[in-house]
Amino acid sequence: DQQVKQNSPSLSVQEGRISILNCDYTNSMFDYFLWYKKYPAEGPTFLISISSIKDKNEDGRFTVFLNKSAKHLSLHIVPSPPGDSEVYFCAASERGKLIFGQGTELSVKP
Amino acid sequence: NAGVTQTPKFRILKIGQSMTLQCTQDMNHNYMYWYRQDPGMGLKLIYYSVGAGITDKGEVPNGYNVSRSTTEDFPLRLELAAPSQTSVYFCASSYSRDRRNSPLHFGNGTRLTVT
Numbered sequence: 001d002q003q004v005k006q007n008s009p010s011l012s013v014q015e016g017r018i019s020i021l022n023c024d025y026t027n028s029m030f031d032y033f034l035w036y037k038k039y040p041a042e043g044p045t046f047l048i049s050i051s052s053i054k055d056k057n058e059d060g061r062f063t064v065f066l067n068k069s070a071k072h073l074s075l076h077i078v079p080s081p082p083g084d085s086e087v088y089f090c091a092a093s094e095r096g097k098l099i100f101g102q103g104t105e106l107s108v109k110p
Numbered sequence: 111n112a113g114v115t116q117t118p119k120f121r122i123l124k125i126g127q128s129m130t131l132q133c134t135q136d137m138n139h140n141y142m143y144w145y146r147q148d149p150g151m152g153l154k155l156i157y158y159s160v161g162a163g164i165t166d167k168g169e170v171p172n173g174y175n176v177s178r179s180t181t182e183d184f185p186l187r188l189e190l191a192a193p194s195q196t197s198v199y200f201c202a203s204s205y206s207r208d209r210r211n212s213p214l215h216f217g218n219g220t221r222l223t224v225t
Contacts (some may be wrong), residue, residue: 029178034213043114043216044153093190096141096207097158097168098214100152 003027004092007099015110019077023090023101028073030092030099035064035075038087038103047088048075080108116201123191123224131220133188133201141204142184143168143214144176146197153200160182160207161207163171191224198222 036044050057145153155168159178202214
């Protein structure tokens, strides 16, 4: 029973273009959503988060959108340098416990 | 500033052996967590702790045990290693469970192979 799903295992974008990573969830009790980036041989690093009472949060190059009626969130990264090529995880929080999606591997091509 | 430190980085176990994965944090965080990540999968919560002396099961606790005798340390114990426990294990900590201002800080992981 996958409560948080990232249906695209991989995504390829051109350098300088916008990257859009998607995430769907099933549990309406989630109160907070987060995005993490993972480098090889390291633990995930926190990027940006959004409360369930908001629909948008922006921090530098990262913007997260939340559509509660569709139980969908997305991460927009603008622009995308080659250094952004890594695995991105979305996660949802229910009373502090984080449930993670499967991850999307972003590849930024020059 | 060490953050969350996990040891060892790598380990190979034979079926039926036992071992303890160590995790320590120096941020005075109350909350600590153990996750495992299998290939192509997200992180699954094994156990978590909300403070010294208090632990609780996550999504996949079978085959594991934990203890939390101090705020800093949260070891994960495998008593009878099985091939299904081959995975990368991540320890994490947070100041509180309020995700508005307390995201998880992760260690660099322990890669465990059981053969």
